[in-house]
Amino acid sequence: MKNTFVNFAKQISENLDKILVLIAVIISVTSFFYFFQNNNLNIQFYDAQSRLNIARKVFDNLTPGIAQLGNIWLPLPQVLMMPFIWNNFLWHSGIAGYFMSGISFVMTVYFLYKIGIEAFESKFAGFVMALVALTSINFIYMQTTPMTETLFIATVTGATYYLLKWTKYQSLNSLLLAAFFVSASTLTRYEGYFVFLFSILIVPIVLMIKTKDRVKTEGMLVLFGTLAVTGIALWMLYSAAIFKDPLYWMKIYSHEISIVSTDQAVKKTVIDSTTRVTTKGDLVRSIDIFSKSSAMMVGIPVTIIGTLGSIIFLLTFLIKREFRKKYYYPVLFVPFAVFTFVVFTFYRGGIPVRIPELNWSTFLNRNTNLFEEYNIRYGLSMLTFVAIFFGWLATSKFKIIKIFLILVIVFQVVTTFYTSLFTVYRLPIQLAQGTKSVVHGNTPGSNWLKQHYNGGLIMVSALQFDPEMFYIGLDYKNYIHEGAGDYWIDSTTNPQKYASWIYMSSPEDYNQDQVRKNLANNPNLDKYFELVYKDKNNYVYKRKSLNL
Numbered sequence: 021m022k023n024t025f026v027n028f029a030k031q032i033s034e035n036l037d038k039i040l041v042l043i044a045v046i047i048s049v050t051s052f053f054y055f056f057q058n059n060n061l062n063i064q065f066y067d068a069q070s071r072l073n074i075a076r077k078v079f080d081n082l083t084p085g086i087a088q089l090g091n092i093w094l095p096l097p098q099v100l101m102m103p104f105i106w107n108n109f110l111w112h113s114g115i116a117g118y119f120m121s122g123i124s125f126v127m128t129v130y131f132l133y134k135i136g137i138e139a140f141e142s143k144f145a146g147f148v149m150a151l152v153a154l155t156s157i158n159f160i161y162m163q164t165t166p167m168t169e170t171l172f173i174a175t176v177t178g179a180t181y182y183l184l185k186w187t188k189y190q191s192l193n194s195l196l197l198a199a200f201f202v203s204a205s206t207l208t209r210y211e212g213y214f215v216f217l218f219s220i221l222i223v224p225i226v227l228m229i230k231t232k233d234r235v236k237t238e239g240m241l242v243l244f245g246t247l248a249v250t251g252i253a254l255w256m257l258y259s260a261a262i263f264k265d266p267l268y269w270m271k272i273y274s275h276e277i278s279i280v281s282t283d284q285a286v287k288k289t290v291i292d293s294t295t296r297v298t299t300k301g302d303l304v305r306s307i308d309i310f311s312k313s314s315a316m317m318v319g320i321p322v323t324i325i326g327t328l329g330s331i332i333f334l335l336t337f338l339i340k341r342e343f344r345k346k347y348y349y350p351v352l353f354v355p356f357a358v359f360t361f362v363v364f365t366f367y368r369g370g371i372p373v374r375i376p377e378l379n380w381s382t383f384l385n386r387n388t389n390l391f392e393e394y395n396i397r398y399g400l401s402m403l404t405f406v407a408i409f410f411g412w413l414a415t416s417k418f419k420i421i422k423i424f425l426i427l428v429i430v431f432q433v434v435t436t437f438y439t440s441l442f443t444v445y446r447l448p449i450q451l452a453q454g455t456k457s458v459v460h461g462n463t464p465g466s467n468w469l470k471q472h473y474n475g476g477l478i479m480v481s482a483l484q485f486d487p488e489m490f491y492i493g494l495d496y497k498n499y500i501h502e503g504a505g506d507y508w509i510d511s512t513t514n515p516q517k518y519a520s521w522i523y524m525s526s527p528e529d530y531n532q533d534q535v536r537k538n539l540a541n542n543p544n545l546d547k548y549f550e551l552v553y554k555d556k557n558n559y560v561y562k563r564k565s566l567n568l
């Protein structure tokens with residue numbers, strides 16, 4: 021019996037990477053169907069629907085083409101959806117985006133496990149790192165959505181793993197793969213630009229420590245940098261070709277305007293109050309807000325311990341000479357680039373956030389998950405960094421520490437689901453509050469138009485009504501919106517030229533509705549159209565020559 025148990029344990033140890041991948045696949049698929057069946061919770065972020073729509077508009081539009089990828093959001097997530105977005109069910113169910121995110125979730129788990137083995141020569145450390153990802157409720161939820169966070173985390177984790185392998189074994193394949201993942205990160209989220217910078221700095225540092233060969237260091241740096249920068253270069257070329265400005269995307273971080281289409285720019289308002297925080301010019305506040313966001317997303321106990329682990333690790337590296345002989349250790353700080361980028365943008369005032377205040381009242385309040393948030397999900401991007409140094413602590417020779425780390429993860433999971441103790445801000449619970457009776461876009465106005473539409477082009481602002489356009493369910497070639505080129509530009513003065521329907525905000529509910537802004541005082545509106553529906557939020561007009 022003892023030998024049987026020993027052999028069984030040995031088999032598990034030898035195949036732990038495969039077992040973890042299988043567990044990740046099961047969790048990924050199961051969670052997707054759970055959130056999908058619960059009122060399409062997997063696409064309840066407005067941005068989730070918008071990303072699906074962007075991918076769809078590249079070929080389904082009045083003016084199809086690569087320019088429909090837009091000018092602010094980086095293109096890789098939308099490009100990865102394109103093989104599936106042509107199918108209406110895959111589009112409207114969100115499955116077209118889930119393929120990308122679900123695979124990224126599995127890749128992250130695998131890479132974390134392998135980092136533990138390569139960096140610390142410890143399967144247990146790798147197992148603990150993978151466990152952090154496998155038990156993160158927000159990571160599990162986000163991988164069911166078409167959002168960018170899961171893909172970005174996978175690219176950063178992959179870049180860290182292959183940089184680690186390259187520094188240890190000087191394998192050219194590993195260097196090329198590291199550059200590929202760094203480049204992919206820069207095409208997924210702008211935090212990837214700092215991942216690129218950190219990588220460019222770390223590669224020569226590691227090489228000089230190991231070889232002290234300046235010529236070889238320069239050669240490897242040029243090779244790596246040339247490949248890793250391709251993502252940034254491609255986006256700048258695209259922006260220059262389509263929008264005549266290679267740095268067009270930077271306007272969203274200028275704190276002044278937000279570009280919303282190929283021909284529109286609107287002022288960006290950032291509210292400074294107790295809930296939505298403006299961190300411009302305040303470095304301490306910037307660090308504080310993002311640190312809290314990270315803790316709430318990854319899990320407060322795990323984040324605190326992982327952060328302490330990173331500090332202990334860094335001090336040990338600086339103090340102990342034998343520790344510094346592990347010349348590849350600096351690579352493990354590549355994921356910290358995310359922290360520096362977000363704090364930098366907070367400091368410059370480019371990104372507004374809203375998070376619950378973290379105090380004893382919220383910490384012990386189960387309803388904290390029902391408090392409003394805005395961009396709190398950015399904190400999830402620190403998962404790789406936290407997982408690595410949480411797992412490093414598992415290399416301790418003291419069994420009590422190993423047991424403690426596992427108990428912390430178990431504690432976090434249990435309190436997430438079964439007690440009132442607040443340890444993470446649970447995005448799916450917060451989002452579910454708005455979906456019990458209404459799906460995004462299913463408003464009285466959009467529902468009326470969906471029932472009465474009988475053909476013709478609909479003029480509507482995608483900036484304001486993207487969820488309504490998604491809900492109505494028509495192909496995008498039926499819409500005149502900000503990204504429809506000359507159709508849109510001509511219609512802002514002469515709507516009768518192309519439009520059979522006009523969908524706009526009511527005067528009382530005007531926000532960023534570019535249709536109302538352009539047509540409210542336009543005599544052609546009353547001359548050629550009649551008001552066929554109105555409520556406190558929306559007006560619907562129809563060409564007078566058409567009948568309901």
